[in-house]
Amino acid sequence: MGEFDLIARYFTRPARHAVTGVGDDCALWQPQSGMQLAVSSDMLVEGRHFLSTVSAQRLGHKALAVNLSDLAACGANPLAFTLALSLPRVDEAWLQGFSHGLFLLADTHGCELIGGDTTQGPLNICITVFGEVPPGDALLRGAAQAGDDIYVSGTVGDARLALEVIRGSLSLDAELFETARLRMEQPEPRVALGLALRGIANACIDVSDGLIGDLGHIMKASGVGAVLTTGWVADSAAISPALQSLPLSRRLDMALAGGDDYELLFTAAPDQAHAVQEAANDCDVPVTCIGRISAGQGLQVMDIHGVPISRRFVSFDHFSS
């Protein structure tokens, strides 16, 4: 099968909102008047962002999910995406699974494939996603204020837990492992929550490098410090049953520095606490308060008794791990 047949068979669907869809030199798109565009691009490489053992369907889901997660972190509404795909060979079963997983998630969020590229080479998936947001409403990293509460959505640490089990450094009950593995291989982008937090949250980011690393991005961009509590790691909605089966110290590593969570990490003024919980309830996603933004510089991590922890938590960096 040639490049053009491949595109036609697996990646061409009738244009819906796009003026022209897949198949011309460019896709044409008419943005809604007055809205800002939010654009994000992520590249996934085997061995770094996914394991060779992942199913094609879950990989198709994840490739789009990590991009939708960036839109969610900005409070942007997904519109469309492009897909560039480098494949070692044409494997029809793989392409069928990949495109199925991709389009299932795309349809859930009304996000249309409008163009892209396919070529032969080492497996590489690059998606660029477009969303829209009313001017001034986007959630940004640099908007945290001293005194803000810090929240995280859903559960953190599960993706890293699954990875450690696969690596053989931990063992886990088979059923619990499957729940953690699903979180690693098929994360759910918090698009609805990101939209619901517009006008409520101040700063927001999605947790991809690890909670502490991504909190560091907020602190740097906002020029603030933070105090992170850890009582919530002992017992809260942010820790899954799978992670709760681990001793507290291992749990702490996974939750604070695990990465690949694709949850929203955000800050909000204390008087928004009720609105935050209402937004979370409306979206059926738990949110947990995990600390507070401080006026100074630097991060203090407190143990469950409120005593500062001095050890380092190393987060994920694609060029230094």
Added chain:
Amino acid sequence: MGEFDLIARYFTRPARHAVTGVGDDCALWQPQSGMQLAVSSDMLVEGRHFLSTVSAQRLGHKALAVNLSDLAACGANPLAFTLALSLPRVDEAWLQGFSHGLFLLADTHGCELIGGDTTQGPLNICITVFGEVPPGDALLRGAAQAGDDIYVSGTVGDARLALEVIRGSLSLDAELFETARLRMEQPEPRVALGLALRGIANACIDVSDGLIGDLGHIMKASGVGAVLTTGWVADSAAISPALQSLPLSRRLDMALAGGDDYELLFTAAPDQAHAVQEAANDCDVPVTCIGRISAGQGLQVMDIHGVPISRRFVSFDHFSS
């Protein structure tokens, strides 16, 4: 150097037109009211789209040029782009050259880097480019009309000529080889010509797969046939001095099926002939009439005496070569 340092050092410049630039989860962009967005994405892989011997600066240029060429083919005005980069290792000299070549071309066309991604893996460059075009003004593949003249801009066949010399299947005077090699490694996207052809040309595409292959895309999308003359291969502005040094039959292969030219292949009604030449003069790019669109199906290639040629010209397909 870690991922974030690398982005900061080589790929972060102050936002100009973008509301936020490189460094947040998404880039934010305010489109001009009423304009259509044109979006294109291309992925470049070593050994398929460039050779390992290419200089980093030329590669930075080419990675953006092939995307700008897609905007040119639609008559869209370049605005911004995202860059996703997978690198085997951090090589500062390479990054400096690559970003220099990239930004030189970007600045020439006022096209701003607004975001992207870097990761470790086999060398892979994925750029997604955004342009704007007034609604209804975009040049599309499907707009060719029976009776239209077919034109090509600049010169064709040089990139393939350089490749064949490097492969050792042809030899060429050193100075002529360098001119052909520059065309292969550092193609100039015909952005100004694409803009000038709005309202003049009917169908348009850029020549990446090879002239005959790309003409096939116009024919299929427009539901028309074509008659291609070849007298222009014997003597016209579309054949460079380098290619003219070859015997006619080899020249024909390179010009008609070489690929990687990034010239504009377009059609226009005969009464637009003067306007086409004026647009070309204004942009300082030669255009050559190379045939005519016909009402029937299929392509007829005529030899320089006007006799149909029956041999096949195989164009480039990323999965079947």
